[in-house]
Amino acid sequence: NSPETQHNVQNLEKAGILNKTKVSENGKKVRKNWTQTWTVLHGGVLTFHKDPKSAAMGASNKTNQIVPEFTVELRGATIGWASKDKSSKKNVLELKGKNGVEFLIQYDTESIINDWHKVLTDTIRQLEYQ
Numbered sequence: 001n002s003p004e005t006q007h008n009v010q011n012l013e014k015a016g017i018l019n020k021t022k023v024s025e026n027g028k029k030v031r032k033n034w035t036q037t038w039t040v041l042h043g044g045v046l047t048f049h050k051d052p053k054s055a056a057m058g059a060s061n062k063t064n065q066i067v068p069e070f071t072v073e074l075r076g077a078t079i080g081w082a083s084k085d086k087s088s089k090k091n092v093l094e095l096k097g098k099n100g101v102e103f104l105i106q107y108d109t110e111s112i113i114n115d116w117h118k119v120l121t122d123t124i125r126q127l128e129y130q
């Protein structure tokens, strides 16, 4: 856990809108539910947030509208392009976390999904050496 590797992982930060669906939980297949999701990579953890429209909000405080829904610890996770049989959509990534959790991540714009693929791959690699 050298200061250098910590520094590197901390540099690997990104946020944006992606389409995602969970496909497995505890190693068991779950029904897909594609949703547009505000997605944040920070400190080796990927966080999917609830759709502000569907998240139950009392007050209209905008900062309260970003509610984490799922987090995936990237240490020990794998990321790769999903095979064609996983989805009919294009540009689909498959993220497998520990504890049998699996997400598909998708975005039509190739450059955007390529950037996510790279940063997630780099993060997972960096975490291997910590």
Ligand code: I3S
Pocket (backbone or CB within 6 Å): 031, 032, 033, 034, 086, 087, 088, 089
């Ligand atoms: O892997 P599947 O079952 O073909 O995934 C599709 C379904 O989740 C479908 O919803 P229903 O379970 O209500 O039929 C979704 O609308 C589709 O988007 C899913 O397929 P894609 O190929 O888009 O991942």
